[in-house]
Amino acid sequence: MSRELRLMMPTTPVVETDDRQLVQTIREGDADAFETLVRRKTTKVYALCYRIIGNAEDAKDISQLVFLKLWENLEKYDPAYAFDTWLYRMVTNVAIDFMRNKQSRDNAVNSTLRLVKTEADAEQGVVVQRKEVENVFNDVSSVLSPKQKTIFIMNQMEDLPSAEIAKILGCRESTVRNHLFNARKAMQAQLQKRYPEYAQLWRSR
Structure with a gap:
């Protein structure tokens, strides 16, 4: 059979095994x-892991620990639920434990451009650079509990709705909403106290 003819013949598509089958x-x-x-x-x-912890080396270590726990606990996975939901719960639990046990919290998440504007605001005379945003978030998020920070990141950075976060963390959706409300309130208070120009940008969003 000629090469040209083989190229014209339909090929069988490669079907990727889904997570449950895997x-x-x-x-x-x-x-x-x-x-x-x-x-x-x-x-x-x-x-x-990196978004929650904010440090590349720590994120690598935590990722390895997650996959170790995944191997050890795979028999506990219930295929009636989405695999990623179960995996996200494992990741967040390991990351939260890490933050709780970490003595220094200097390395906060490399986040979140949604917290403040990142473009120049000519009227207010404020130019927010990416590094400045990271430093400000590092500072103001230090008042949050590990769970509050994790929920805030999952909602603001991962675009997960509160219902999905509740499934991942094994809590009520109302609990997630309360954590989000308290996280925003606490960070806004810190912004007003320490970075009033950023607090003004927050209110203008």
Whole structure:
């Protein structure tokens, strides 16, 4: 058969195994399937760890710990629920434990351009640079509890609705909303106290 004819023939599409099927394959003893799962989820796990912790090396360590716990607890996964929801819960629990046990909280999350504007405000004479935003967030978010910070990040950075966050953390949606409200209130108070020009930008959003 000529090369041209082979190229014209329809090919069978490669169907990627979904997460639930992959987990079942791992449970049946396929170690290669676990490597596939790790490769598939590494970027997502690391990104969330980094946003919560704010330090690249710590995020790598936490990611490795997450996958270790994933391997140890895979039998507990209930396929009736979305795998990512279960995985997010594991990531947030490990990250929250890390923050609670960490003596220094100098490294806050590299976040959040939603907190303040990042463009120049000619009328107010305030030019907010990205590094300044990180430093301000680092400062004002230090008043938050680990859970408040995690919920704030998941909502503001991961764009997760409160209902989904509640599933991930195993709490009521009203609890998530309360944490979000208190986090915003606490950070706004800190902005008003320490960075009044940023607080003014917050109110103008």
